[in-house]
Amino acid sequence: MPNALLEKLRGFTAMPPELAGKLTALLSKPRDIPARQDLMTEGDAPAAMVVMLEGWACRYNILPEGTRQISAFLMPGDCCDLHVSVLTEMDHSIATLTPAKVAHIQRDELNDLLDAEPALMRAFWWMQLVNESVMRAWIVSMGRRDSLQRVGHLMLELYARATAIGLVRDDRLVMPLTQIVIGDALGLTPVHVNRVLRRLREEGVMEIQGGTLTIADSAKLARVTGFDDSYLHRRLKRAA
Amino acid sequence: MPNALLEKLRGFTAMPPELAGKLTALLSKPRDIPARQDLMTEGDAPAAMVVMLEGWACRYNILPEGTRQISAFLMPGDCCDLHVSVLTEMDHSIATLTPAKVAHIQRDELNDLLDAEPALMRAFWWMQLVNESVMRAWIVSMGRRDSLQRVGHLMLELYARATAIGLVRDDRLVMPLTQIVIGDALGLTPVHVNRVLRRLREEGVMEIQGGTLTIADSAKLARVTGFDDSYLHRRLKRAA
């Protein structure tokens, strides 16, 4: 598999091999991380940027009552804290959801390269802005969509993002999120997530089976949930 | 009143007068905008960065059913879309909530200055990262806090941010948000916001009276809502 970060940046900008090489050179040797392990913990002063190469992770907070809220999902190509070290302290944690491969980039080295390569800098900006757009979309979902729309909208988001990085094969996405995790992301109980998934399955719209997401009727799902992928700001769309 | 953007950046970095002058020079002549008017509209291709100098605004989306979700409040010193023009199209709108004064900065001119002044660049990064932290905190609120905690948490956030830019006088904040607006931000109906505010008032915790917020027992309110201001990443705190 080619480098997931390059793959992702190519979604925004053309990436000449020479530039790709320079970026790749900054990446540390990949490290394997088991599932359910923190990559960064609230209160940490992070030292380097972490790049996801394989596997899934999430940003999350634990509340005083012990409940968890997930605020983002990270897929291959996503970065933990691009602007690391501007802030002194993490205000949330990041944990793997599956076994993962990650690499590090030292901030100073990255900054030097970005200064020298404006196109790359713009690509990183774009990545950051897309992250913000996604967060706003989550706020909209949690505020104004009911449980069925929330679940469907999230699945369409993940499906679109996975498609952009080549993770979708035969219209199926291996998506190892438990119903508990989906609930923690959407502010729902796992029991309720279960009922919603059943309804979506019974209506023939989408299905999660053995850790695999299949969207049978994406047009209907998009209509029902108010999903419009323009907030993901993909420049170079892949063929479906 | 001194320039609100400078005031805000000083919350992160010392700002020598000479640097302050350079930044001020980039600001266009301030423009007066009436209340309830879009500064940017979904679908626009924004041309320049907008800086709030006076007044309040909000980012929002309108859903197909006609409901509105607010995803951020902008106060003096806040910027609309720092990285403008990296993305081609706005995926949300920004509207004033009160009469406001705004100025513009041309992107290229700002970029040149940021390239020349690393300290300023870091200050802008910090601003951006704080915005993201606030969004994550909103996601946490909407997912895992009940209506009373949501309202209280938002008021503490606004109070803290207003304090940082010198908007709080005599422990009172002129905060012209209607109950409808608060509801649109928190995903609640105005009717319910009203009931929550009554409870908070009756319990002597906080009160909104004639567009003015007074927090009588901030320790209790912070405890009840799980508010911890570290996510606002203020470096140089003001005296209370």
Add this chain to the structure above:
DNA sequence: CTCGCGGCTTGATACAAGTCAAGTTGTTGA
């Protein structure tokens, strides 16, 4: 001065999602 309108307030009722509980399935590891 008063009319009209937007925002606030309060009550009665409805419903979406939460809670509690019990049982099933599937996987891991001894």
Add this chain to the structure above:
DNA sequence: TCAACAACTTGACTTGTATCAAGCCGCGAG
């Protein structure tokens, strides 16, 4: 091979928030 455990499933009941409805207050326009 079976024990242990985590995730999933389903049902019965509860509750927080929405909805609907009506009246009030205060301010700006004519």
